[in-house]
Amino acid sequence: MAVNNEDRLIWLGGSILPVKDAKINVLSPTSQFGANVFEGIRCYWNEEEKELYAFRLKEHYDRLMNSIKIFKMDNPFSREEMQKALVDVVRANGYREDIAVRQTVFIDGFGTWSSPGPVNMFVAPVAKGRKEVSTEGGLNCCISSWERISEKNLSPRVKVGANYINSRMAQMQALESGFDSAIFMNYQGKVSEGPGSCLFMIxxxxxxxxxxxxxxxxxxxxxxxxxxxxxxxxxxVVEREIDRTELYICDGAFLCGSAMEVHKIASVDHYKIGNSESDELIRKLHVLYLRVASGQEEKYKSWLTPVYEGK
Ligand SMILES: Cc1ncc(COP(=O)(O)O)c(C=O)c1O
Structure with a gap:
């Protein structure tokens, strides 16, 4: 049976409790200053195997540990404890559908914005279906007038809650101007990424x-x-700097991320992009991505963690 969002269970500080009872101190540095690092993790349901697969947990916990290190947090949680908390809370909810899991390590207590602790963690799963694969539509994006944060101020490498204020400004501006999303330029005047996704062009x-x-x-x-x-x-695949005007003349482009998977871009600053070949490549990538993430490709099963393991 599907889990109702209001009734779902959350892992907080070692206990699993209803979301309405999962409370955090309003004066904590996470609450006041966004002093938290987090991961957005997808788990995909495999109907044939009746199994829920968590996607690339090792990579997520590597990145979370890196965020914790850069941020100098007094972290008491090991990778094993992080993974166990995720598995335990997803099992407790009994999800048998695609979900997204927010796993957040945060500064609790009554400290200031520079306090290293006390460090706490919550793990919050929510039902989230996979995006339908289609060559139709696509995102109409603008180049944001907001510059992407950088190593010179707030590193985008740290997945800290406070970074998303930069994303928020770009996304709000894009929506108010009639676009679906934004693409940031960086401090060097080159293309960087979307507000919550990375960018590829063809x-x-x-x-x-x-x-x-x-x-x-x-x-x-x-x-x-x-x-x-x-x-x-x-x-x-080439990793190199991209100029703004290259996006206007490229053969196709897409944004990608755990939340949006692989999402075609239809236009940038009203310049239409994409053709049947690029549409087909993006479609193939999306299909393959979902097959791999939901355990339908044997070769990539080592990227997946089964949540139920036949239980
Ligand atoms: C700013 C930003 N870039 C890129 C991504 C995509 O990262 P991932 O593929 O690890 O979800 C995200 C998603 O969280 C993001 O917030």
């Missing part, structure tokens, strides 16, 4: 994406797309 049959030093999050979907495109589709 030119002359090659996939091109900005390098991890272009003010982008070290995205797990980006890494996955690079690996699958090269290994399974025989497409050359």
């Amino acid at each position: 030119r002359d049959g090659k996939l091109i994406t900005p390098p991890c030093t272009a003010s982008v999050l070290e995205s797990i979907t980006r890494k996955t797309v690079i690996e699958l495109a090269g290994e399974e589709l025989g497409v050359e």
Whole structure:
């Protein structure tokens, strides 16, 4: 039976409790200053095997540990404890559908914005279906007038809650101007990423994406797309700087991330992009991504963690 969002269970500080009872101190540094690092993790339901697969947990916990390290948090949680908390709370809810899990490590207590602790964690799953694969539609994006945060101020490499204020400004501006989403330029005047996703463009049959030093999050979907495109589709992938006007004349482009999977871009600043070939490549990537993430490709099963393991 589907889990009702209001009745779902949350893991908080070692207990599993109803979401309405999962409370955090309003004066804590996470509440006041966004002092929290987090992961957005997808788990996909495999109907044939009656199994729920968590996607690339190792990579998510590697990145979470890196965020914790850069942020100098007094972290008491091991990777094993992080993984156990996720598995326990998803099982407790009994999800048998696609879900998204927010796993957040935060500064609790009564400290200030510079306090290293006390560190606490919550794990919050929610039902979230996979996006339908289609060559129709696509996102109408604008280049944001907001610059992407950078190593010079707030590193996009740290997946900290406070970074999303930059994303919020760009997304709100895009929506108010009639676009679906925004694409950031970085402090060097080159294309970086979307507010919650990475960007790929297609030119002359090659996939091109900005390098991890272009003010982008070290995205797990980006890494996955690079690996699958090269290994399974025989497409050359190039990591290099991208100019704004290259987006206007490219053969196709898409945004990708754990939340949006692989999502075609239909236009940038009203310049229409995409053709039947690029649409087909993006469709193939999306299909392959979902097959891999839901355990339908034996070769990539080592990327997955079964939540129920036959239980
Ligand atoms: C700013 C930003 N870039 C890229 C991504 C994609 O990262 P991932 O593929 O690890 O979900 C996200 C998603 O969280 C994001 O917030």
